[in-house]
Amino acid sequence: MSGPGSDDLILHHYGSSPFAEKARLMLGFKGLAWHSVTVPMVQPKPDVAALTGGYRRTPFLQIGADIHCDTALIAELLEELRPTPSLFPAAVAGQARVLAQWAGLDLFWTALPYAMQPAGAAALFAGAPPEMLQDFVADRRAMTEGMPRLSGADATAALSQYLAWLAAMLDDGRPWLLGGEASIADFSVYHPLWFVTRTGPLAEIFAPHPVLREWMARVAAVGHGERAGKLDGAQAIALARASTPKPAVVEAGQGFEAGDAVTVTPSDYARDAVAGTLVGLNARSVTVARDDDRAGRVHVHFPRIRYIVKKAAG
Template identity: 80%
Template sequence: MSDLILHHYSSSPFAEKARLMLGLKGLAWRSVTVPMMLPKPDVVALTGGYRRTPFLQVGADIYCDTALIAEVLEARQPSPSLFPAAVAGQARMLAQWADTDLFWTALPYAMQPAGATALFAGAPPDMLKLFVADRKAMSEGMPQVRGRDAGAALTQYLDWLSQMLADGRPWLLGDAPCIADLSVYHPLWFITRTGPLAEILAPHEALRAWMARVAAIGHGERAGKLDGAEAIELARASQPRPAQVEPGQGFEAGEPVTVTPYDYARDAVAGTLVGLSCRTVTVAREDGRAGRVHVHFPRIRYTLKQA
């Protein structure tokens, strides 16, 4: 069962990044729409509690975090590369900055009253209130920039990005798009949906032209939709790929462990350690609905502990 199945929802910025990765690779994928907020019973059956959007399913293997999804897609379809050799290190570092500092500046800027009103236009009256409560719980205890501070920081970030394009290059790191472009794009894409707050992008003509080029990459080939129950049944009918715990990592295969994001949505996933390197961690889980699944995480920005 090797179909790529993306679990996502349309307005998720990180899901937009994943969709563009699939588009850049020219890959076909199947779509499962997940809820924006808890409860997410079908998600939990597959991930064991990881609640961020999106995640990628390949049979009984579940890949969490767009940083890891990028590596999975690169291995599956090496060309065109998300990590061109000449700029691979720069691309990864810029992508990490975009997924953290830029995203966590753009989000509070976008969720100011005027932006939130635009984002939730036409939604049921209580939807915004429920969404804010859900996201507040996700980010509890996490230092965040707010309101005008977010606007001031974002103004500087947009200036920096515009300076990268000032020499006329089509993409942030040269002549070809890469993971840096897709990672920087998704927080700015979210801002374009915020009505009057999107005017912060208006002075940046070169940056807006670059955004149009990124959007034109598209989302690849949508090969059909599944619902959550169908995706779970597909996992149950599959066998996860073998994994290996490398020596010298401080853990042993077969140990009960937890994996927890250390910045936000800090829901621990518990399982048996079956794969570990300096780049990834894999836990095996037995679920009453999904059967045996392997849930994969990146090592960066995740905490691995003995249970």
């Protein structure tokens, strides 16, 4: 099997990541082939840092020397690459985007503490060395420093309500959350719930909602597309070095100029700033150019929503 070219899709992910599951399903929905790079669950991540400049969330999507961060931006990119079937059907596009935004914030940050209660964590890390769970918990605490944390009881109460709300959307017999067509809303709502289904006895929270389980089976049946091959981090870095980033444009009226030294920082968690030269900016995305000793010149792309762009100090 030949290696990837500079236009091929490379997903950097690991198997149990909920957001990576969302990305895999979107690739399957679009019927796209992609290469796989497995990244570590916890820091340190030197190969990731070489490509992203310090952004540490999973997953990200590489195309040559262009690195696309955050599943919200990945969804927009996949829509451009293959417009049909659409993640944003015209009749429900606005609703789909809003529901997806809610799912990535409120639903995810309710599902995660629910799932990581002792019984759930034991199921998720069954068979793993005890230190793996300890490292994971310590890593995620560092990622979420300063964020409020729900107790198990609070998360259980909230998730129970959220599941009832979602089930009510499906009670009229519709196959997908917003009607007759799948959308970004389905994949965004699915991935935190997929994580909960893997928590052994805690997955019983779905028992009152068989219609929700049936919907989840439909989403899972979409599949992950075609895995064209596996790479390691060094191979992905070498491909970036051998590639040329695609041109980007800084639009007028955005408050910055092309060539500005900037940082881009997530506003919610894993607030690791990525520094670079501004080469692309509009209302939807921001792109910085970076020069890395291993990866060479790369363009790192982020969404504008939930990311803070600042001129670099000095």
